[in-house]
Amino acid sequence: MHEHTRRWRPDRVEGFWWFMFANGGLVAALFLPVHILVQGILGPLGVVPAVDQHYDSFAAAMANPIVKLYLFVIISLPFFHVAHRLRFFLIDLGLTVAQRPLKYLLYTLAVVATLLTAYVVVTVP
């Protein structure tokens, strides 16, 4: 084999971010619109009661570990989708420098947001 020939191997770390991007995108696509509609629009307008409008109903729901796990998944996974899309959105806009630091910054923020989400859903009453 010639010494200049490079062996190309799959970048498993990059593959992991694409995996998280795809899963976060699917979770966001399936679950977020109804949350935004009910909790962000119909509930505050008084069209329907929403679980998060009152402390008693929200705290009672959050006491269920399944609700905690559900909220952890639908909040944390989309953050990876946001990070990945924002990375390539900025590159598409013409960002030609600091692409590697940007990648590390955005994925680190997604990991921090995931840890913060876990902390919040576990520690609330």
Next chain:
Amino acid sequence: MAAADEPTATYRPALGLGWWARHRHYLLYMVREFTPIPFGAWLVWFLVEISRLKNGPDGYVAHMSTGFVVFSVLVLFFALWHSITFLSLSGLIVRLPMGDRVITGRPIAALAFGGWLVVSLVVGFFLVWLGHA
């Protein structure tokens, strides 16, 4: 002339900052790429609301302001855009082996949109029903 095993220079065309405004399809592509940013901001807002439960019954404040509703309407627009474009692509990406056939295209997309409808109805029911409780 360079030898076959020597690295060659790669030509990378410079598109300029405003390339996405030159054609409708470019613009729609960039809007699609932008869609997660608003719902990411909405999720941060939601996380702040959940964390307010620590303040107890007297300190808890739900997001109810007009500004939040306007913000949510804008976010819903981008979230729906994301859902429609993302689930539409499932028909192109997913290939489901069924014996000697492979299911792809419209049946897969229909399954994805059907799943979205079911999930929305179930989650919406619980969000409202738990609000009654």
